[in-house]
Amino acid sequence: MTENTTKFLHAVEMGVGAWAWGDRIIWNYGGSYSDDDVRGAFETSLKNGIRLVDTAEVYGRGRSEQLIGQFLKEIDQPVLLATKFMPYPWRIFRRSLLRSLRNSLARLDVESVDLYQIHWPIPIVSIETWMGELATAVKEGLARTVGVSNYDQAQMLQAFSALARHDVPLASNQVEYHLLDKKVERNGLLARCKELDIRLIAYSPLAMGLLTGKYTVDSPPPGMRGRRYGRILPKLPTLLKLMTQIGQDHGGKTNAQVALNWIICKGAMPIPGAKNAHQAEQNAGALGWRLSDDEVAALDEASDQVLRE
Ligand SMILES: NC(=O)c1ccc[n+]([C@@H]2O[C@H](COP(=O)([O-])OP(=O)(O)OC[C@H]3O[C@@H](n4cnc5c(N)ncnc54)[C@H](OP(=O)(O)O)[C@@H]3O)[C@@H](O)[C@H]2O)c1
Numbered sequence: 060m061t062e063n064t065t066k067f068l069h070a071v072e073m074g075v076g077a078w079a080w081g082d083r084i085i086w087n088y089g090g091s092y093s094d095d096d097v098r099g100a101f102e103t104s105l106k107n108g109i110r111l112v113d114t115a116e117v118y119g120r121g122r123s124e125q126l127i128g129q130f131l132k133e134i135d136q137p138v139l140l141a142t143k144f145m146p147y148p149w150r151i152f153r154r155s156l157l158r159s160l161r162n163s164l165a166r167l168d169v170e171s172v173d174l175y176q177i178h179w180p181i182p183i184v185s186i187e188t189w190m191g192e193l194a195t196a197v198k199e200g201l202a203r204t205v206g207v208s209n210y211d212q213a214q215m216l217q218a219f220s221a222l223a224r225h226d227v228p229l230a231s232n233q234v235e236y237h238l239l240d241k242k243v244e245r246n247g248l249l250a251r252c253k254e255l256d257i258r259l260i261a262y263s264p265l266a267m268g269l270l271t272g273k274y275t276v277d278s279p280p281p282g283m284r285g286r287r288y289g290r291i292l293p294k295l296p297t298l299l300k301l302m303t304q305i306g307q308d309h310g311g312k313t314n315a316q317v318a319l320n321w322i323i324c325k326g327a328m329p330i331p332g333a334k335n336a337h338q339a340e341q342n343a344g345a346l347g348w349r350l351s352d353d354e355v356a357a358l359d360e361a362s363d364q365v366l367r368e
Pocket residue numbers: 075076077078079086113114178208209233234261262263264265266267268269271273280315330331332333334337338339341342
């Protein structure tokens with residue numbers, strides 16, 4: 060197996076998520092923030108050493124990939140591009156994957172991506188079939204490495220073995236992971252990823268903004284996020300207070316920086332979304348320092364308390 064091809068992903072401590080770059084439905088793109096804001100998030104991330112951008116064909120129905128394609132033309136630094144294929148139930152033919160990948164490459168205006176992921180394990184077409192197509196993408200030079208997303212342990216092992224039969228390593232599994240969702244620790248997925256050298260990419264690492272501490276019961280996040288997290292907001296103050304205190308002990312790190320650093324300490328790669336330069340700059344401040352083991356344990360205890368209540 061071509062083992063070294065996935066090594067670069069293990070060297071990436073953190074990326075930036077581009078779901079909000081073009082998405083009106085959940086994130087209100089075009090309302091509370093603009094293309095210029097998003098460009099600021101991209102440029103500031105790069106300036107601060109964040110080189111991996113995670114997008115998907117479905118983000119803003121292609122707009123996210125298109126914006127990234129534009130931004131790439133305005134810079135001369137190398138960027139690591141990760142995007143995703145959505146196996147919609149009506150995509151019943153294997154060739155839809157390479158066609159979608161080529162459409163993503165056209166929007167990004169590049170010849171290949173660094174990581175091509177299956178977005179969800181929708182079971183209409185078998186995992187083996189999609190893995191065969193991912194292997195073809197690697198062999199045709201359209202994707203440097205390939206991964207999955209939202210796969211549970213059994214699905215991930217199936218994908219790992221199927222790819223191995225094509226001599227292609229499974230590079231990553233992108234799943235939800237943050238202080239308010241620690242399923243991957245409890246169900247063994249994180250440990251299994253480490254064992255098999257699969258990079259666990261942690262999505263929504265700020266719990267869609269909640270862990271920054273800016274949302275409260277009186278000032279909840281708008282729209283779908285408010286509905287999703289309404290019940291957890293009243294339980295957060297103790298955890299947020301501890302995060303602030305720990306941040307202060309590290310020379311004034313913010314809650315967002317503490318939340319992201321906690322994921323890095325756990326051996327996963329957070330990909331926080333940023334809508335503007337300010338958020339990107341703040342998130343980049345999660346790098347270059349480490350929480351102590353005692354602080355990680357204290358954060359775990361406080362988050363367990365929230366999840367138990
Ligand atoms: N594979 C999947 O199924 C899947 C699912 C979800 C996400 N993802 C990936 O993971 C990435 C990140 O997840 P996410 O965007 O859902 O959630 P997130 O990273 O937890 O939160 C991002 C949001 O939090 C707020 N925020 C970010 N940094 C901030 C800061 N420093 N200070 C204050 N507010 C800040 C912004 O929204 P407001 O300013 O509006 O609060 C931002 O859009 C996505 O962009 C996407 O690439 C993948």
